[in-house]
Amino acid sequence: MPAKSASPQTPKTLVDDLLSQLDEEKIQEMIDTPIEEACNEFPFNLVESMTHGAFLQIIGEFVSHIYSRVPIPWPFPSNDARAEAIMLLERYDERTSANGYEAAYLNAFNQSQGAIALVLRHMADAIKTSQRSKYIHYLFSSHIALREWRIKVEIATYLQEHWQEYLPQQILDCPPEVLANDLPDFIQTYLYAETMISNTASGASNFMKS
Numbered sequence: 001m002p003a004k005s006a007s008p009q010t011p012k013t014l015v016d017d018l019l020s021q022l023d024e025e026k027i028q029e030m031i032d033t034p035i036e037e038a039c040n041e042f043p044f045n046l047v048e049s050m051t052h053g054a055f056l057q058i059i060g061e062f063v064s065h066i067y068s069r070v071p072i073p074w075p076f077p078s079n080d081a082r083a084e085a086i087m088l089l090e091r092y093d094e095r096t097s098a099n100g101y102e103a104a105y106l107n108a109f110n111q112s113q114g115a116i117a118l119v120l121r122h123m124a125d126a127i128k129t130s131q132r133s134k135y136i137h138y139l140f141s142s143h144i145a146l147r148e149w150r151i152k153v154e155i156a157t158y159l160q161e162h163w164q165e166y167l168p169q170q171i172l173d174c175p176p177e178v179l180a181n182d183l184p185d186f187i188q189t190y191l192y193a194e195t196m197i198s199n200t201a202s203g204a205s206n207f208m209k210s
Helices: 011-021 024-041 052-069 078-088 100-110 115-145 149-162 176-209
Strands: none
Touching: 011 115, 011 149, 011 176, 024 052, 024 115, 052 078, 052 100, 052 115, 078 115, 100 115, 115 176, 149 176
């Protein structure tokens, strides 16, 4: 007996699956929490003299440790750990005369040895931000970007109908063929607005109860 073929995905099933994958609690469970746990468990050795070599050794081992412990679907070559660590520190700034990697090094060198923990925490946060961005990009690519143009237009039409209660009139009047060009931005803007409205309503409710 021939195997039963999978049911074709409709705009509704594609959008529902995308939104379920974009759920904030799910992202935290899959990305944030494992990175936090790996960061807290990293066993770095304190050194008497924090040379550039010693600092690079610690942050490189930290990056390798995080990527080896966190189930991230994007492979990371271990020999690039130090380069990745330096890149993660590009925006590091702790009110020193330098910035980026040099600022992180000076912070670890000029203060107590415990200051290295602050640097590692910054790197963990940077990894979370990076992996969240990659994950969201992957979801939009797999659910929307790689679809045929006809499917994108059908998704735009579905969203206009499904979200019409919450969308401004200029979006509702926009041809689906136009919205189909910017579906990721359209969906993310809607989700952001929905979150803001939800948080505002929750805050107002808590205020009324106090």
